[in-house]
Every structure is written in C-alpha cells, then in structure tokens.
Amino acid sequence: MPPKSLKSKLIIAVSALVITSGLLISYLVTHRYSSSLFDTITAQAENLGHAVSLETADHVLINDLVALQRLLDHQIRSNPSIGYLFISRDDQALAHTFEKGVPIDLLEANNVTSGDGPRFQEIAATSGERYLDFARPILGGKAGVLRLGISEKHYREQITRLWVQMAALTIAILLLALAGTLLFLRRLTSPITALAQATQEIDKGDLGVRVPVKGNDEVAQLSSSFNEMVARMEEYTHRLEEQTMDLERAHHQTRTSCGILREIGSLRTLSDIRGISTILFQFSIPRFAIISRFVKADFS
Incomplete structure (x- = not known):
C-alpha cells in the first residue's frame, strides 16, 4: 500500500536517497581500492619472484636440490602471503612447498616457454581458495620456471572489511539523516496538524478555536x-x-x-x-x- 502521510513519503525518499548514494559511493571506493590492492599484490609477487629467481638460479644450475628446497621453505615461512612455491623444468617439479606433491593441473597451468616474459594468472584451488599465480622464467628459461602463488584470501578479506565499513558508515549516515528528517518534519507538520485539527473543531461548530503562530515562514x-x-x-x-x-x-x-x-x-x-x-x-x-x-x- 503506498504511503499516505507526508512524513512517510519524505522518510522513504530520504532513505532511498541515502541508501542509493551509499551503495554507489561504496562501489566506487571498493572498486578503486580493489584495483589499487591488486596492483600492490602483483608488484609484490613480481618483486618476490625476481628475488627468488635470482637466489635459486645457481642452485638449479648446479642441481643442488637440497639447498633449493631449503630456500623455498625459507621463503614460504618468511612470507605469509605466499601460498605455494615450486620450480619446474621440462614439466617436472625440481622443488616445491606442497606436502603431497605439485598438482598436475597446477603444473600445466600458466605455462611459459623460453623467451616468454613473466605472466600472471588467477587460479582457483579445489578447496575454493583463489591464488594469483606468477610464472617467471629463470635465466630466460634455461634454469626452469619459478612459480609463485599469492593467496587472494587476505586481499578479499580486506575488500570485504571495506564493504562492511562502508555499509556501517552508510547506516550511520542514514540514521543521522532520518533523525534530522524527523526533527524537520515535526517542525513542518506540527502547524499543519494543528490546522487540520482546527478545521475539524470548526466543522463541529466551535468557531473560537485558534492555532498557534510560530516563526515568520x-x-x-x-x-x-x-x-x-x-x-x-x-x-x-x-x-x-x-x-x-x-x-x-x-x-x-x-x-x-x-x-x-x-x-x-x-x-x-x-x-x-x-x-x-x-x-x-x-x-x-x-x-x-x-x-x-x-x-x-x-x-x-
């Protein structure tokens, strides 16, 4: 049923305006924040990949797999944002940080060849978690390919947290707007209500009724x-x-x-x-x- 009173109409209009504005602003802010955060993650992955590839190049060339494994384990412990690390050559994993071996699908995904540059690709695990996979050839692919996966969990948690904060801010603004609207409506509709009641009294025959006059509006x-x-x-x-x-x-x-x-x-x-x-x-x-x-x- 459509609202009949002026108060209901104004409250609905103000609520719709605040909610629509809040959703639009939240979308723009989170979209820009998401883009900025994604750029930060890709830059972080590229820097880590470059540093790790330089450290692992010598170990791969001399085939020191033990030292290579220790290096990958150290990197995974010191960087919580790294989901996995492995080095592959000729479709074989030389070293990795997986407990049960590198998944075949992951080994074949985001595959780069000699002469290719670094490449990013979003990958979804069977558990539902998503990773930003970074593939970087080592020494132009002669020493294999470094694969580094940055978990998007923290990144998505930050986006969700921002959405919650924007929603809370929108609700706070909505409550303030409704409070201000109610005060304004009380001041506006109080004389009108008095006029309506006075007309009812006049209709009953009471011509001695008067309404209070407040202000100069x-x-x-x-x-x-x-x-x-x-x-x-x-x-x-x-x-x-x-x-x-x-x-x-x-x-x-x-x-x-x-x-x-x-x-x-x-x-x-x-x-x-x-x-x-x-x-x-x-x-x-x-x-x-x-x-x-x-x-x-x-x-x-």
Missing part, C-alpha cells in the same frame, strides 16, 4: 491567515445570529399584534375593550394607539 503566515479567517467567520456568525433573533422577535411581535387586532375586532361592549386595554397596559405592548382609535369609534 510560509506555514506561520498560513496559520495567521487561518486565524483571521476564523475570526471573521465568528464575527459574521454572531451578526447573523443577532439578526436572526431580531427577525424572530419582530415576527413574534407581528403575530401578537395581529392576534390582538383580531381579538379587538371581535369585541362588542365597552367594558370588554377596557379590559383588553388594561391587559395591554400591563404588558406594555406598543400597539395601544390602535385600541384607542377603536374605543373612540365605539363612543361615536
């Missing part, structure tokens, strides 16, 4: 004009009531006079006329001159 001017209109209505009503009473009084006197004339016309003796005259004098009816004329006519 348009609503205050409306309230003042309403009071002046009701005052004029009350004055006109009193005048009409007085005129109605005068008309009723005159009508009553006219009917009384007509009745007296009919009574006088039916009189036959002087004593009856004198009796009527006495009654008229007692009630001070201003028609005695007529009776006097009838009395004179009877004597003649």
Whole structure:
C-alpha cells in the first residue's frame, strides 16, 4: 500500500536517497581500492619472484636440490602471503612447498616457454581458495620456471572489511539523516496538524478555536491567515445570529399584534375593550394607539 502521510513519503525518499548514494559511493571506493590492492599484490609477487629467481638460479644450475628446497621453505615461512612455491623444468617439479606433491593441473597451468616474459594468472584451488599465480622464467628459461602463488584470501578479506565499513558508515549516515528528517518534519507538520485539527473543531461548530503562530515562514503566515479567517467567520456568525433573533422577535411581535387586532375586532361592549386595554397596559405592548382609535369609534 503506498504511503499516505507526508512524513512517510519524505522518510522513504530520504532513505532511498541515502541508501542509493551509499551503495554507489561504496562501489566506487571498493572498486578503486580493489584495483589499487591488486596492483600492490602483483608488484609484490613480481618483486618476490625476481628475488627468488635470482637466489635459486645457481642452485638449479648446479642441481643442488637440497639447498633449493631449503630456500623455498625459507621463503614460504618468511612470507605469509605466499601460498605455494615450486620450480619446474621440462614439466617436472625440481622443488616445491606442497606436502603431497605439485598438482598436475597446477603444473600445466600458466605455462611459459623460453623467451616468454613473466605472466600472471588467477587460479582457483579445489578447496575454493583463489591464488594469483606468477610464472617467471629463470635465466630466460634455461634454469626452469619459478612459480609463485599469492593467496587472494587476505586481499578479499580486506575488500570485504571495506564493504562492511562502508555499509556501517552508510547506516550511520542514514540514521543521522532520518533523525534530522524527523526533527524537520515535526517542525513542518506540527502547524499543519494543528490546522487540520482546527478545521475539524470548526466543522463541529466551535468557531473560537485558534492555532498557534510560530516563526515568520510560509506555514506561520498560513496559520495567521487561518486565524483571521476564523475570526471573521465568528464575527459574521454572531451578526447573523443577532439578526436572526431580531427577525424572530419582530415576527413574534407581528403575530401578537395581529392576534390582538383580531381579538379587538371581535369585541362588542365597552367594558370588554377596557379590559383588553388594561391587559395591554400591563404588558406594555406598543400597539395601544390602535385600541384607542377603536374605543373612540365605539363612543361615536
């Protein structure tokens, strides 16, 4: 059902405006933050890959697999953001940080050949976790290929945390906006509500009702004009009531006079006329001159 009151309409409009603005701003901020964070991660992966490839080149050339494995284990322990490390050559893993061996699908993914440059590729593990896979040829591919996987878990947690913060900020702004709107509506609709109640009282016949006038704005001017209109209505009503009473009084006197004339016309003796005259004098009816004329006519 659509809202009927002005307060409901304004509250819905303000809420829709704040929520829409909050969602739009949140999307723009998180999108830019995500792009910046992704650039940071790729730069970090490239720097780590470059450093590790330089350190491992000699071990690969002399086929020192033990030292190579120790180097990879040291890198994985000192960099929590690294999800995995391995060095492959001729589709074979020379050293790796996996407990159960390098997955075949991962070994074949993001494959680079001699002469290719470093390359990034997003890879999803069977567990659902996603990695940014960085492949870098060592010595142009002569010493194999370094594969380094940066986990996106921390990166996605930061994005989610930012979304939560933006949502909390939007809710806080929404609450403040609603509080301000309610205060504004109370100030705006209070005189209008008073006017509506006053019109109901007038409809019941109470013309003595007045509404308070506060401020100098348009609503205050409306309230003042309403009071002046009701005052004029009350004055006109009193005048009409007085005129109605005068008309009723005159009508009553006219009917009384007509009745007296009919009574006088039916009189036959002087004593009856004198009796009527006495009654008229007692009630001070201003028609005695007529009776006097009838009395004179009877004597003649």
